[in-house]
Amino acid sequence: MAEVDVGKPLPAITSEAKPFWEAAAQNKLVMQRCRDCQAYVWTPRPACYECGSERLEWQELSGKGQVYSFTVIRQVVGRAASMAFEKEIPYVIAWIDLDEGPRMISNVVGCPVEDVKLGMTVSVVFEQQSPEVWLPKFKPLVS
Amino acid sequence: MSLRNKAAIVGLGETPTDRLGSKPGEPRKSSAEYLAWAMRLALDDAGLSLKDLNGQGLGVTIPTAYPQPFWPEEVAEILGITPGFLLGGATGGAGAVSLIGGMAAAIHSGLIDIALCIGAAAPFSEHFGGGIQPGDMRDWEIPYGTMGPNSKIAMVMRRYMHEYGATLDHFGKIAVAGRYHASLNPLAYLRKPITIDDYKNSRLVADPVRLLDCVMPANGGRAYILASPERAKTLRKKPIYLKGFGERSNPSYGPRAGSNTLVMGVKDAGKVAMEMAGVKNSDINFLQLYDDYIIVVYLQIEDLEFCAKGDLGFFERTDFTYQGQLPIQTGGGMINVGQPSTAGGMLHIIEAARQLRGEAGERQVTNAKTGLVSGLGVLPYGKNLGCCAVAVLGNEV
Ligand SMILES: [Zn+2]
Numbered sequence: 415m416a417e418v419d420v421g422k423p424l425p426a427i428t429s430e431a432k433p434f435w436e437a438a439a440q441n442k443l444v445m446q447r448c449r450d451c452q453a454y455v456w457t458p459r460p461a462c463y464e465c466g467s468e469r470l471e472w473q474e475l476s477g478k479g480q481v482y483s484f485t486v487i488r489q490v491v492g493r494a495a496s497m498a499f500e501k502e503i504p505y506v507i508a509w510i511d512l513d514e515g516p517r518m519i520s521n522v523v524g525c526p527v528e529d530v531k532l533g534m535t536v537s538v539v540f541e542q543q544s545p546e547v548w549l550p551k552f553k554p555l556v557s
Numbered sequence: 558m559s560l561r562n563k564a565a566i567v568g569l570g571e572t573p574t575d576r577l578g579s580k581p582g583e584p585r586k587s588s589a590e591y592l593a594w595a596m597r598l599a600l601d602d603a604g605l606s607l608k609d610l611n612g613q614g615l616g617v618t619i620p621t622a623y624p625q626p627f628w629p630e631e632v633a634e635i636l637g638i639t640p641g642f643l644l645g646g647a648t649g650g651a652g653a654v655s656l657i658g659g660m661a662a663a664i665h666s667g668l669i670d671i672a673l674c675i676g677a678a679a680p681f682s683e684h685f686g687g688g689i690q691p692g693d694m695r696d697w698e699i700p701y702g703t704m705g706p707n708s709k710i711a712m713v714m715r716r717y718m719h720e721y722g723a724t725l726d727h728f729g730k731i732a733v734a735g736r737y738h739a740s741l742n743p744l745a746y747l748r749k750p751i752t753i754d755d756y757k758n759s760r761l762v763a764d765p766v767r768l769l770d771c772v773m774p775a776n777g778g779r780a781y782i783l784a785s786p787e788r789a790k791t792l793r794k795k796p797i798y799l800k801g802f803g804e805r806s807n808p809s810y811g812p813r814a815g816s817n818t819l820v821m822g823v824k825d826a827g828k829v830a831m832e833m834a835g836v837k838n839s840d841i842n843f844l845q846l847y848d849d850y851i852i853v854v855y856l857q858i859e860d861l862e863f864c865a866k867g868d869l870g871f872f873e874r875t876d877f878t879y880q881g882q883l884p885i886q887t888g889g890g891m892i893n894v895g896q897p898s899t900a901g902g903m904l905h906i907i908e909a910a911r912q913l914r915g916e917a918g919e920r921q922v923t924n925a926k927t928g929l930v931s932g933l934g935v936l937p938y939g940k941n942l943g944c945c946a947v948a949v950l951g952n953e954v
Contacts, residue, residue: 422700422702423695423699423700424700425695425696425697425700426692426695426696428692428696431696453812453813453814454812454814455813455814456814456939457693457696457697457938463813464812464813482712482716482818483712483713483715483716483719483818484712484715485707485708485711485712485715485763485764485765485766486763486764487702487704487708487763488761488764489704489762490704491704491705491707491762496699496702499702502702505702507701507702507703507704507708507712508712509712509716509818509939511815515812515814515815516812516814516815517814517815517939518697518939519697519698519701519703519938519939520701521701521702532715532716532719543700547700549700549701551701
């Protein structure tokens with residue numbers, strides 16, 4: 415098990431997002447999907463933002479996707495940033511386009527930052543941040 | 558409802574920008590001081606007095622780092638105004654342009670016949686704490702170590718370069734044109750001309766975003782005064798008419814869970830504004846585009862349909878200086894004049910009005926009759942900018 419890192423800012427576990435974090439703690443990537451229009455809905459919310467339906471259900475995803483774009487963080491800057499990230503530098507912030515369609519912000523881990531490329535296929539891994547929070551991150555998919 | 562010719566800009570107030578407070582022991586000014594200064598300049602320019610603003614419109618941009626929900630009311634108290642219609646610019650950096658639409662509608666309705674739109678911030682002199690972050694940012698971005706807007710715009714820029722093959726030369730050309738204009742603008746903060754190589758060699762801030770891609774935060778205050786066309790004719794300066802206005806907040810091109818980040822809401826806001834104004838692209842003499850980053854200026858030129866998406870040749874052959882085919886950022890933009898938080902976006906309205914009055918000095922666009930201004934604000938999760946407002950201004954009815 416990864417060392418629990420309590421220094422970094424943690425997400426608030428809101429009522430809409432609770433099922434997501436419960437699944438993540440089981441190392442499952444889940445997302446809301448609309449029963450009426452079949453749209454995936456991300457981030458978690460009370461109703462479908464494509465059709466307004468409240469008939470959303472949680473579905474498990476493949477956990478696979480592609481790097482849509484990324485940047486490399488080499489410096490902690492900005493009023494909302496935490497110095498707790500300094501020891502991770504350099505690290506990758508990426509937009510991951512999941513195979514099911516939705517785009518997530520995450521980190522690409524498990525390879526040198528120089529190896530990250532657009533279009534690269536990745537799969538989810540979970541890193542524990544607190545007793546409740548396991549963050550989904552993505553590592554290169556070795557075929 | 559069309560707002561064409563229903564309101565006119567009659568007063569401009571722009572304080573110089575500074576970065577006082579960035580070094581220990583420096584003298585400091587508060588945002589209240591920049592507000593009072595900007596208002597005084599705008600009133601003098603219009604030939605109005607403070608008393609003329611009572612019972613009228615007051616529009617206030619809300620700074621990002623001032624977590625006080627009643628800020629517009631506090632500004633009224635600071636300035637000594639009793640407004641009859643008080644509006645907060647709730648669209649972040651787009652607020653300055655959003656306010657022109659809201660206030661013009663209020664003027665057209667007869668509710669008011671003058672409006673002061675104003676904003677100020679002193680991010681180097683005053684520290685109100687970090688403010689409250691939007692839920693998506695708090696829960697789904699910051700835990701990954703995102704570093705504010707730089708991280709997201711860097712991803713937009715890299716994706717654009719990947720899809721269309723744009724290079725630093727394409728972006729650098731816009732940075733060089735903006736700085737050239739700043740060198741001709743006595744109110745600009747960064748005035749030393751730069752070359753493409755200076756741009757390419759500037760420090761990487763968030764790969765591929767470089768220092769010379771980024772807006773420069775500054776202390777300062779800015780204001781403009783709107784009036785009904787009838788009232789405008791009685792005032793000191795040549796009225797600059799609002800010809801068209803359009804706004805799109807929370808745009809998504811494609812499914813909301815995975816939209817095209819390379820298309821911006823100015824596409825639709827611009828279409829609405831230009832249709833209202835009854836103008837074509839070829840009628841527009843200059844653009845003053847919201848410029849938190851160079852790539853954002855670049856994408857807006859495409860999305861306003863001055864060229865097709867990915868038409869690199871257009872950027873290679875077009876002269877963007879004030880003497881060129883498509884003058885942009887004719888005062889240097891916020892990137893060179895400075896961004897006092899959300900008051901930053903006022904700059905583009907002020908510069909457009911100056912050009913249309915013929916008061917732009919060395920950087921005057923010849924025979925300027927019609928100009929387009931944009932405002933942008935907020936970077937939502939997984940998308941390009943979330944609030945987009947466009948105004949078309951002109952100097953003839
Ligand atoms: Zn739906």
